[in-house]
Amino acid sequence: MKQLVILVAAAFVLCHVPPAAAGEWGIGGFGGINIPIEQDHARNGIVYGLKGRWSPFWSLAFEPQVFLLKNGDYDVVYDGESESLKSWKATSFGLNAVLGAPARIFTGVRPLIFAGVRLNSVDFDGQDAKMKFGFGVGVGLEIAFDRFGLEIRGGGEAFPERKYSLKNGTITGGLNLYLGQ
């Protein structure tokens, strides 16, 4: 664990953005798979979305984002037969804080961690959609070039209800385009 902390800290230092880079902004898109955790009424599905990115200073960036998370259908077995039923889906509006992912200055491979809050519209099949707050965390790697970056992220999204929360893991790939200051 100590080695991991040193590695992450070193990455942040290496990715340090000079003050001149403050205010850099960009846009991006991402997509991948979502993996429901301990949910018998959901199967692996997809997640995709769009985001903006703004780096006010240092190696910190903020990402407003919107994404759709859709779970795969699940099968109900009864008396030797089965029926496929739609699972739940969510449209999420969120804001991530990202450490280690500054805007276009440093090229190469850079690790990042992120955490954010969400306003989710959770839609169970055949029921009215409900707006709920949620959150997400994760880690990733970005291969950054001059004006764009390719990234892969893994993380978790939580969709709290009144007394429990649905949780999904996500693995996404994305493309970021840096547009300048």
Added chain:
Amino acid sequence: MNKKMKKAVLLGVATVFLAGCLVTGTFVITLNIDDFYSNSSGGFESHGVDLTNEQIWKDHKDNLKNISDVRFRATIENLSSDTATGQVYFSSDETYTDPDDVTSANDAFLVFGGMTIPPGEEITVSFAESAGYRQNLDQALELIETGKFYMYVLTPEDVFSLHVYDVYILVVLEAGTAT
């Protein structure tokens, strides 16, 4: 993925769980109900649904958080010479023997309604289709959380005779999985 990267991914996922305070999961129970006849003139009675005997319920009853979905699947045969509009009421009371008692009772409420069955014919309602007939869902989910309830099948028409078979109830429950 190297060892350090795996640790980082696990750390991220663990953070989600810890922030959620408790690991929760969803579990699906599919319960078969015996075939039955429901008539406006005699033979009208409740049909019990007891989830507490189901292994999934037994496994998670101590950490039960919520019921999030209910559906049914059934074939309903209309034995009368008039079109019937099938209705399913839920109640905590099993003693009603007259359709008017059910529709006027404070502790009975319509959960599925609107299934049109031509005279002398039958229809099969799938789990997916039953969601389109649902009413008073929140009230139904609250009753199901008690583990036992009673089902009445009737129609708004004064005279009806129904044969209901291949009946299944599907319930999705949310429960903690941490011990």
